[in-house]
Amino acid sequence: MYKNILLVGAEMHSMGLDFSDEGRAVTVIFGDGAGAVVLQPTEKDGQGILNTCLHADGTHAEELAMINPGSHGGYHLGTEKYGYPAPETFGGVFVTQKMVDDNLLSPNMTGQLVFKTAVVKFPEVIHEALQKEGLKTEDIDLLVPHQANLRISQFVQRALRLPDEKVMNNIQKYGNTTAASIPIALCEAWEQGRIKEGDLVCLAAFGSGFTWGSALIRW
Numbered sequence: 227m228y229k230n231i232l233l234v235g236a237e238m239h240s241m242g243l244d245f246s247d248e249g250r251a252v253t254v255i256f257g258d259g260a261g262a263v264v265l266q267p268t269e270k271d272g273q274g275i276l277n278t279c280l281h282a283d284g285t286h287a288e289e290l291a292m293i294n295p296g297s298h299g300g301y302h303l304g305t306e307k308y309g310y311p312a313p314e315t316f317g318g319v320f321v322t323q324k325m326v327d328d329n330l331l332s333p334n335m336t337g338q339l340v341f342k343t344a345v346v347k348f349p350e351v352i353h354e355a356l357q358k359e360g361l362k363t364e365d366i367d368l369l370v371p372h373q374a375n376l377r378i379s380q381f382v383q384r385a386l387r388l389p390d391e392k393v394m395n396n397i398q399k400y401g402n403t404t405a406a407s408i409p410i411a412l413c414e415a416w417e418q419g420r421i422k423e424g425d426l427v428c429l430a431a432f433g434s435g436f437t438w439g440s441a442l443i444r445w
Contacts, residue, residue: 229266231266235260235406237404237405239256239403240258242292242332242333243333244332249329252334252335254401255375255402256333256402256403256404257400258403260409260410261410263412274444276359276444277441278355278442279440280437281347281351283436289334289336290433291333293308293334294321294331344374344375347436348371348385349385351438351440352369352386352430354440361426361442363386363387365426366392367426367445368393368427369392369428369430370408370430371430372408372433373401373402373410374407375402376398391420396410408429408431422445426443427442427445429441429443
């Protein structure tokens, strides 16, 4: 439909994190960042975005979420679980004293559950994209995963049996910049000469929701 599309992913986590000892499990992982790409159509056969795969499952949405204030969509009104009082004139979605006292205003993450789910969904969605094109993992020239956790990336790399040179990691430099992580990693891979024309590039991500997806690109 469009000739030029500017796609931007940007995050400012530092203004909403808990820098006390209580928040260290989440805060040490995240970083601020921004990345952008320009998308254009191609007339070359077999080049460009070959396919995308997107999935979501809200069963464990609150295990990786910014719940307060108001992100629960009214579901917890009248309960004490996350500090919401009974429904009020304005829906009871504002900050309450309990949220402040119990430190409920920072991102919530159950790390072990997120890890266990991510290391399953990452390979699944990558294989799904490859199968659509009749390709195998060894056909991938570069995997650019969402930079959520280096251990997750290494686990996925082993599961797919990819050598180090075929996986792009930079979380050790910036932390998890969430929506910005793939654009930043993709940009750095290109600048480092790790992507050349004709390469098969796979992007894959897993995040809150839970949501996960992949994109297969012939560069």
